[in-house]
Amino acid sequence: MPTFGLNQFVFLLQGAVWTIILSILALGIGAVAAFIVALCRISANPVIKYVSSVYVLVIQGTPLMVLMLICYFGFNLYGIDVPALVGATIAMTLYVSAFLGEVWRGCLESIPRTQWEASDCLGHSRVQRMRYVVLPQAIKISIPPTVTFMVQIVKNTSLASIIGFVELTQAGKLVNNSTFQPFICFVIVAAIYFAICYPLSIWGKILERKYNVGHR
Amino acid sequence: MVYQFDFSFIWDQWPRLLQGLWLTLAMSALSTGLGFLLGTGLAIVNSYGRGPVRTAARVYIEVVRNTPLLVQVFLLYFGLSSIGVRIPVFATAVIALSFNIAAYSAEIIRAGIESIAAGQIEAAECLGMSRAQVIFHIVLQPALERVYPALTSQYVLLMLASSITSQISAEELTGAGNLVQSETFRSFEVYGIVAVCYISLSIVVRFALSGFGWLAFPRRRRLGTNL
Secondary structure, rough: OOOOOOHHHHHHHHHHHHHHHHHHHHHHHHHHHHHHHHHHHOOOOOHHHHHHHHHHOOOOOOOHHHHHHHHHHHOOOOOOOOOOHHHHHHHHHHHHHHHHHHHHHHHOOOHHHHHHHHHHOOOHHHHHHHHHHHHHHHHHHHHHHHHHHHHHHHHHHHHHHHHHOOOHHHHHOOOOOOOOOOHHHHHHHHHHHHHHHHHHHHHHHHHHHHOOOOOO | OOOOOOOHHHHHHHHHHHHHHHHHHHHHHHHHHHHHHHHHHHHHHHHHHHOOOHHHHHHHHHHHHHOOHEEEEEHHHHHHOOOOOOOOOOHHHHHHHHHHHHHHHHHHHHHHHHHOOOOHHHHHOOOOOOOOHHHHHHHHHHHHHHHHHHHHHHHHHHHHHHHHHHHHOOOOOOHHHHHHHHHHOOOHHHHHHHHHHHHHHHHHHHHHHHHHHHHHHHHHHHOOOOO
């Protein structure tokens, strides 16, 4: 029986690389979807507003684990055999779009009403109002919570292990199955997650302090 | 290819899913209660403790908040069994969830404690209140009142996160779904029903928690606003 050694450690690190890849995919694609959700949530059209709020309610009310299972098995309905990475990315994108979308909606709504009105008075179109007045201010506000949310994304990619995607947690499970040394194995897995997430947390805190100067 | 949806299995299997739903609720309620108490203690130590005790609380909070719940659950489950401790899966799940939510609660409650104006505390000290009295009456109660909405959202997220314990074969809602799925092979329908159950649960839990807040914070109820 193999014991925990360098080979196992390297295997875990390879898993960590996939965790990072999945996180980047989830953040990249999810951010686009989240922006659309945020815009829909503050839309003047009541139908779009209502539909998007139901969307958020449904995604936020479903555990990510169940989303993963649905996305993964959903494709099998049509006889398409998708790689676990695709299933996981879709589930993570849905998750990010609902949660980050709500965060960004808050940022957009925190821009004072008068700014929107002033922009209207200048004769800006809706796109111009977003582009030149609201977004430059909202993006600044949104950076700290977005960085903090990245920690959630990295941690939640661990759920991709249930559909068999070999990221860090799944790698840890595989190593544990062959070495039967759960303590050392999962402590190292946790330590690698910590090494990825903690700098992000600290960064988020620094940004929060930096952008909050005006309010102190 | 056109897929035929088939929900007929629900006639045989609903008691199992209902049992799972009940277990999810019990598990979340227990861990929320335990985690809240532990989290309040951690927040107090973090704000008023000093030296190594405070550092230990800080390290605990940061470590738990920066590692995935799934890994924590595995560590506890496989770790305990490897040193020969045999406890039921349900207990393992509740312990893992409580320890997890305690760290998040502590961080939220700490924000509430920090928001209490220094003048309040000085006034209480002038009235001759003891340190414990100040912490409990002047700091903790208004702090909890202020952060209660944030705690509520966190506890709803915990209820959803309890699905993770299906990975150590706890037969809560997702676990029950896995069992039904493995017998009927109707994965999409099963997880669809499970998802609907979770969405309903999250709405019900949110209502229940805000109802509880309405009962627990009479001042807020009468004033209609935070202190």
